[in-house]
Amino acid sequence: MKMQIKEFAELTGVSVRTLHYYDEIGLLKPSEVDAQTGYRFYDEKSLQRMQEILFYRELDFSLKTIAEILSSPDYDKQQALSRQRQLLLAKKERLEQLIAAIDSVEKGEGFMKTNNEYEALKSQYAEEAKQRWGNTAAYKEFEQRDTDFSKSAALLDAVFEEFAVLNRDGISSDDEAAKIQVEELQQCITDNFYTCTDDILKGLGQMYVADDRFRKNIDRYGEGTAEFVSACIKQYFE
Numbered sequence: 001m002k003m004q005i006k007e008f009a010e011l012t013g014v015s016v017r018t019l020h021y022y023d024e025i026g027l028l029k030p031s032e033v034d035a036q037t038g039y040r041f042y043d044e045k046s047l048q049r050m051q052e053i054l055f056y057r058e059l060d061f062s063l064k065t066i067a068e069i070l071s072s073p074d075y076d077k078q079q080a081l082s083r084q085r086q087l088l089l090a091k092k093e094r095l096e097q098l099i100a101a102i103d104s105v106e107k108g109e110g111f112m113k114t115n116n117e118y119e120a121l122k123s124q125y126a127e128e129a130k131q132r133w134g135n136t137a138a139y140k141e142f143e144q145r146d147t148d149f150s151k152s153a154a155l156l157d158a159v160f161e162e163f164a165v166l167n168r169d170g171i172s173s174d175d176e177a178a179k180i181q182v183e184e185l186q187q188c189i190t191d192n193f194y195t196c197t198d199d200i201l202k203g204l205g206q207m208y209v210a211d212d213r214f215r216k217n218i219d220r221y222g223e224g225t226a227e228f229v230s231a232c233i234k235q236y237f238e
Helices: 005-012 016-025 044-058 063-070 077-106 117-133 137-146 149-168 176-192 198-210 212-219 225-236
Strands: 040-042
Touching (some): 005 016, 005 040, 016 063, 016 176, 044 063, 149 225, 198 212, 212 225
16 A cells, blocks of 8 residues: 555655655655655555554554554554554543534433543543553653643644734635645644644634634734634635
């Protein structure tokens, strides 16, 4: 199996820009690069590596921590993939229960109780990783990141401020600069808060204008910024 970067990005649910970044920092290198065109190609080993990365991103680990874990001589790939499957199944069940609970409320049947196996598994696997790799420099840096929320918030502020500048300059939502800024937003959220998949980003784009709290918060960078960000995200996926 040999895939070009765009195909690999669509299959794994990450952006092409993210794959470029992973290549740059050595986290996920292409299996092959065409010497003449510079095109990147990925194979089954690349896919397995991405699955492992996504598992630790699901646990909110930093990219540097993930790189150190994956390069550890006692790292167990099969165990990581098996646990990712368990975690995703628990997440799927959790989402299905939440949907059922919402349907129940809409029908006037009252709120339906849901279990929290997903969060329990997530905490368990994160704790096990801490016990195993907690003494590494990368993990200590990851823990420091959790206590440095203000810095992460400032980085996100900078992304929205740039959206405001584009909006004031009359840049269209389908302009290349707007598309790049959408990728910057997705990467910023992923690197500093949680894994921002394409589906999550689409949902955020809708929420930025549907929820007055988000709209007002984003519009403090400039009137109409929330509407512009939402339009840029929508256009990005069309």
